[in-house]
Amino acid sequence: MPAVLGVDRVSKAFGERRVLSELSFAIDSGQVYGLVGPNGAGKTTLINIACSVVPPDAGTVTLNGRPVTADAHARVGVASQDVALYRDLTSEQNLEFFAALYKLNGARRARRVAACLGDVGLQDRAHTIISLLSGGMRRRLHIAVAMLHQPDLLILDEPTVGLDLESRHRIWNVVRTVAEDGGSVLVTTHQLEEAEALCHRIGILHQGHLVAEGSMAHLRRHVAAAELAIIDAEDLDAVRDRVSELGLTHRSALAALAVWLPERQSLDRVAALFGGIELRSVTLKPVGLEEVVAEMTQEGRPVRA
């Protein structure tokens, strides 16, 4: 069975600026795929290519095995970064309008509008004018519009940017529900905890290259540590020296030091490793996406995956 979205050696440049370089990945049915990377990494360009708004310079993009063409709008639902709704219409009227554009008529339209309002938890706001909705509600409705025509692939570009925690979790639930129902979702985000919590597979985009890609378990292998010890001390240089003596790897972590532990250890044993140095705090944490991204995008590292 072909992947819902297949991206194969896609490259794109705008003038002299190369935005994407030979990107390849696939999204299967029922999968949430996260694309992470800093602003300007090429995430939105990839979305534009996936929905046939911008053609790639090289490579191919397929939806369910068929090349993406100008009719991609029927097979892809996109919620762009900026909320796009008619402020003087109600939630229901917005959905009705876009449903009609997608040629959903009669009972089917009514069913889809009601279902999408329900999916994003806005059924009680169906008759509320958009300008009276909160930012989180607008964004949820914005996503509902993209889901109306039951696309093969739902693309969400920074879906939770600027939202409070509750609104973010509501949107995460919407995404999870779509995937549980067999839908496929491509999410771009630079909120790493979001990608980690939500996505089955994650691609790390850096300077137009997919520098790492796979499940979280797979990505963790890029960091050769079972666990991290975050150490804060008055004299961090002393800690650094001790880490070197122990043959361990370390990275800066804001005002502290992240030490890569090759195996899980108790807090007391870790603290004992730094005996004689006055430590302010020692915290143990599992290797997360943040460490993987830092590792894969660090300066001087070759950008090819």
Added chain:
Amino acid sequence: MLALTVTRRILTELWHTRRSLIFWALFPALMLLLFGLIYAGDSSPADSFNYTAPGILIGAAFFFSCLGGPIAAIVAERERNTLKRLLLSPLSGTAYFLGLLLAFLVVAAGQTVVVYAIAFAFGGSFRGSLMLGMLVVVLSVASYVGLGFVFGSRFTKRTEEVNGPVAAIGVPLLVLGGTFFPSSVLPDYLYRIAHLNPIFHMNEAMDAVSAEGLGAGAIVDHLVFLVLFAGATLAFGVRSYRVMLQRERVL
């Protein structure tokens, strides 16, 4: 079918806000009252309102609703980011234009009722064929909406810029179109130039049908001009819309 969807959306939005609808009714009503009473002087107002109503309908009513309205509608699409949504939908430029046109035809019909209700209240009348009058109204609205479509999709990017083309290009066209005074007072060379102005043809045709009671034969030149002008602005407008979508492609 998609055009009707756009029409319904625009009319629903206008109905929800109502501000524009109120001003689009109030402005021509006040203008008609003022000009009708000023031109009447001490004599009976019936004749004055007969001759003032067509110009006010074309110049004060349709000008602001059917020219300014489409420009504002397109600019709002851009500012609300809905243009990008439309780009990713099956809606074509032609269907979008037709949707706008139908919506503003409904607005224009309402304005026509308001203007002629006032004219009738002061003893005025509609002397010619109602069907012919409706045809002039439809062609006038199509010309204005076509022009608005071009301005909105090509020359205006933000709400603050809407008034620019309306004032800089539209108002001189109004003056040269004989909206505020009969075109017979224009100097010969301006009168000849006025023939290139769609508003001149709208005014002349409406005046001939409504105030003079003339038939189609008397206004055929004006009708032909308006058909060609509306067709040209439609074609250019749809092209401009496509160009605008190309520019707005990046999400």
